[in-house]
Amino acid sequence: MPVQAIAAQCVRLELLGHGRVRAWLRSSARPQPGQCMLARLGPGPEPYLPSVLFPVAFEPELWAIELAPGEAGRDWLQPGSSLELLGPVGRPAALPAARGNLLLIANAQPARLLPFAAATLDAGGAALLLLSRPYPVESVDARIEVRIGHLPALVREHSAWPALAIAHVEPQPAPELAALLAQIPNAHVLLSVCLPCGVGACQACTLRTRAGWKLACTAGLLWLLAELQAQP
Amino acid sequence: MAVLELAPNHKIGLALRSRVLAASGCWGFADEYAGILDFAQLGAFITNPLTYAARQPAATRTALAFPGGVLLHTGFPNPGLRAAVKTYAAKWARMPCPVIVHLALDSSAEVTLCLALLERLENVAAVELGFRADEHAHTISELVRTACTGLLPVLAALPFERAAECALIAARAGAHGLSVSAPPRGTLPGPVSGRLYGHGVFPGALHNLQAVRAIADLPLLAGGGVHSAEQAQAMLAAGAAAVQLDSVVWSQPAQLPALLQALAL
Numbered sequence: 001m002p003v004q005a006i007a008a009q010c011v012r013l014e015l016l017g018h019g020r021v022r023a024w025l026r027s028s029a030r031p032q033p034g035q036c037m038l039a040r041l042g043p044g045p046e047p048y049l050p051s052v053l054f055p056v057a058f059e060p061e062l063w064a065i066e067l068a069p070g071e072a073g074r075d076w077l078q079p080g081s082s083l084e085l086l087g088p089v090g091r092p093a094a095l096p097a098a099r100g101n102l103l104l105i106a107n108a109q110p111a112r113l114l115p116f117a118a119a120t121l122d123a124g125g126a127a128l129l130l131l132s133r134p135y136p137v138e139s140v141d142a143r144i145e146v147r148i149g150h151l152p153a154l155v156r157e158h159s160a161w162p163a164l165a166i167a168h169v170e171p172q173p174a175p176e177l178a179a180l181l182a183q184i185p186n187a188h189v190l191l192s193v194c195l196p197c198g199v200g201a202c203q204a205c206t207l208r209t210r211a212g213w214k215l216a217c218t219a220g221l222l223w224l225l226a227e228l229q230a231q232p
Numbered sequence: 233m234a235v236l237e238l239a240p241n242h243k244i245g246l247a248l249r250s251r252v253l254a255a256s257g258c259w260g261f262a263d264e265y266a267g268i269l270d271f272a273q274l275g276a277f278i279t280n281p282l283t284y285a286a287r288q289p290a291a292t293r294t295a296l297a298f299p300g301g302v303l304l305h306t307g308f309p310n311p312g313l314r315a316a317v318k319t320y321a322a323k324w325a326r327m328p329c330p331v332i333v334h335l336a337l338d339s340s341a342e343v344t345l346c347l348a349l350l351e352r353l354e355n356v357a358a359v360e361l362g363f364r365a366d367e368h369a370h371t372i373s374e375l376v377r378t379a380c381t382g383l384l385p386v387l388a389a390l391p392f393e394r395a396a397e398c399a400l401i402a403a404r405a406g407a408h409g410l411s412v413s414a415p416p417r418g419t420l421p422g423p424v425s426g427r428l429y430g431h432g433v434f435p436g437a438l439h440n441l442q443a444v445r446a447i448a449d450l451p452l453l454a455g456g457g458v459h460s461a462e463q464a465q466a467m468l469a470a471g472a473a474a475v476q477l478d479s480v481v482w483s484q485p486a487q488l489p490a491l492l493q494a495l496a497l
Contacts, residue, residue, distance in 0.1 A: 002267035005486040040483070045459070048430050048483055049297045084486035086268070194295040196302060196482045199267075201260030203280070203306040204295040213289055213309065 001029065003087055003199045008039070010081040011062060017136035019069035022056065022111075023077050027085060030063040031055050033115040034093030034190070034222040038086040038198045041073020049196050050086065056111035066111040089198040091220040096186060100125050100163025104144075105155060105181070107132040108170045112190060116166050117144055128161070130154040155180045166190060166222070187225040191216050236275065238451050238473060239358065239385035239408035246358050246385045246408070248275035248330065248474065252464065252495045255413055255455050255476035256280055256334035256360060256389070257308070258429070261316060262323040268485050272328035273492040275474055279320075281334045281362055284342040286312035294424045301430015301457070302479065303420050308336065313346050321353050330357035332387065337361070340378040347382035358385040360411055365391040369401050376405035385409065387453065392416040395440040399448040410448060412441045413455030413476045429479035433457035438470060445471035459484065461494040 008027035016022055031037050031054070038050035051072050057064040067074040093116065102120040104113040110131055117127040127144045132151045140146055147154055151169070159180060167173060167181055168190040181187045196202045198217050205216040208229045234247035249272075256278040259265055271277060290307025297303075310316065313335070324331040333350055337343050343361075350356050361379055363372050372388070379386040388402030389411040399410055415427040416436060437456025444452060454467040455476030464475040475495070481488060 004267045007486075045431060045483070046299060047297050048300070048302050049295070050483070086485050196295050196304065196479075197258075197260075197264075199260065199264040201258060201264040201280070202295070202304065202482060203289065203309050204293065204304055206289040206293055206306065206309060 001088060003089060004029065006037075006085040006087065008083040008085050010077050010079055010083065012079050013077070014139075016066070016139045018134060019074075020066060020136060020139075021074060021077075022064050022066050022139070024059070024062045024064045025083065026062055029088060030058075031088040031090075032092035034220060035088040035090045036195075036221060038089060038195060039083045041067075041083070042076045047072055049194065050198075052193075052195055053085070054109070054112040054190075056114055058115065066109070068108065086198050089195060089217050089221075091218075093220075093222045095119075095188070095222075096164055099123050101161050102127040103158060103162035103165040103184070104129045105151060105165065105167040106130070106169065107151065109168060109192075110135055111139075113166055113168050114140065114144070117141065120164075125163075128158060130158065152176045152180055155184075159184050162186070164188070167225075168192065181225055184225075189223055189225055189228070191221045191223065193221070236474060238387075238453070240451070242385040242408045244383070244385065246276075246330070250275035250329075250492075250496065251468065251474040252492055253332075253453060253455075253474055253476045254278055254481070255478040256362070257415070257427070258478040258481050261310070262320045263327065265481060265485070268481075269488050269492065270328070273489070273496070274329045276330045276332050276357065277327060278332040278360055278476070279316075279334050280310060281308045281336040282310050282313045282316050282346075283308075283336050284313055284338075284346055286310065286315065292424075294426055296420055296422075296424060296426075298420055298430075298432075300432020301428055302482075303418055303424060303426045303428055305424065305426030313349055317349050317353065324356055325354040327355060331355050332358045332360050334360040334362055334389065337375060340374050343375055343378040347379065347384065351383045356384070358387055358408075360387040360389050362389040362414070363391050363398065365393045365417065367391065367398075369397075372398055372401050373405045376402050376407050380406040380408070387411050389414050390440075390444065392436070392440060392456070396443045396447055399444045403448050403450055407450065409451040409453060409473075410444060411453045411455070411476070412444050412472070413437070413453060413478070415456065415478070429457070430483070431457050431459045434459070434463055438466060441467060441470050441472055461491060464495050
């Protein structure tokens with residue numbers, strides 16, 4: 001599906017604790033896990049670049065984003081707010097079969113990883129979410145175990161457990177964490193990148209991979225860690 | 233029906249149906265924004281910069297917003313003209329508006345090689361030559377002069393910081409039109425340096441246009457931070473023959489169809 005301009009409406013907000021809010025949106029098209037939408041969350045011209053909206057939950061007609069305190073749009077978005085989305089940006093995630101244990105690793109935006117757990121949980125697998133900072137864990141599916149602490153230590157403790165791991169660490173994993181992730185087979189990263197255009201026009205999201213330079217906005221936001229090369 | 237002849241001194245000319253163009257550096261190489269708007273509303277599409285040989289992304293790439301816009305540093309990665317022609321020629325041929333290929337070249341020999349590739353392509357209507365801010369005057373003159381020996385109209389894209397000086401050089405070398413739309417360079421705390429885009433750029437761009445209009449008697453394609461119909465009209469009133477839209481396509485893509493409609497002349 002090509003990137004399109006899509007009108008959306010916020011239909012309800014959920015306060016999650018720790019100042020976070022989950023906004024449920026209705027739109028004619030929605031991103032799949034591994035994709036995002038771009039949108040300006042606010043009435044004025046600032047911030048100049050659009051926000052990157054990752055889906056954190058789905059209902060039959062709706063999908064949700066999560067905003068942390070201080071994020072653009074956190075205090076602007078209300079039920080009834082209209083949004084102009086650009087997307088879906090990126091490719092839907094193509095992950096291995098859902099059986100086995102799933103390890104999720106995040107610092108600032110753990111909810112962006114939650115959609116990846118659905119297939120594993122539905123298939124009877126187990127999911128473990130490792131966090132580096134406090135988070136309203138009551139908003140997380142009760143079937144997902146949550147641990148909070150120093151991420152490298154947590155990852156080291158659980159590195160042999162998963163069949164599949166997905167990390168989303170902003171702005172990017174520190175060297176110690178990156179080295180630990182690299183030792184986990186089937187470790188993936190959900191990229192946190194600035195996407196000025198989202199369609200492959202501005203070339204701002206170039207990514208160095210083993211197959212050459214790629215654009216995150218068109219080639220995808222979820223990558224097998226082994227496919228990525230150190231970014232200079 | 234054409235509303236504008238952008239290269240009246242060229243034997244083929246460059247007739248456009250609209251005074252609004254897609255600026256180089258923001259809209260991609262071909263149809264990246266085809267899902268957002270109808271390109272038939274554009275007077276022309278100007279490609280992202282293409283070099284003769286493939287060019288890798290900059291080692292340190294940056295997209296950093298600031299009040300009024302965004303600083304972007306990419307290194308203008310591109311596959312090189314030969315590979316680009318293989319990839320995009322069919323798309324360029326199908327586009328409902330003329331295509332102007334932006335070339336960033338280092339020598340007259342490269343100009344000759346690139347023109348040989350482009351002159352046989354359907355719907356490629358002109359070339360726009362881009363120059364670095366520190367480009368030597370002699371080089372600018374030579375590249376423009378060589379390009380003008382080809383079959384396509386030649387537009388010289390003036391570096392923001394030396395627009396008036398380079399306008400005279402390009403005009404004397406035979407350019408058929410001038411693009412006064414290159415983004416300025418800037419530095420933000422970090423420090424990080426790159427091209428500046430956004431509505432904050434508009435006053436400087438309009439100032440540049442006025443300076444070039446005062447000394448050059450060639451059709452001018454103006455641009456830089458245009459985000460509204462009023463700003464585009466101000467460019468036209470200041471002497472631009474046509475207006476280039478740049479980063480508004482990133483910041484307000486959903487409003488583009490309405491903006492183009494408002495500017496339909």
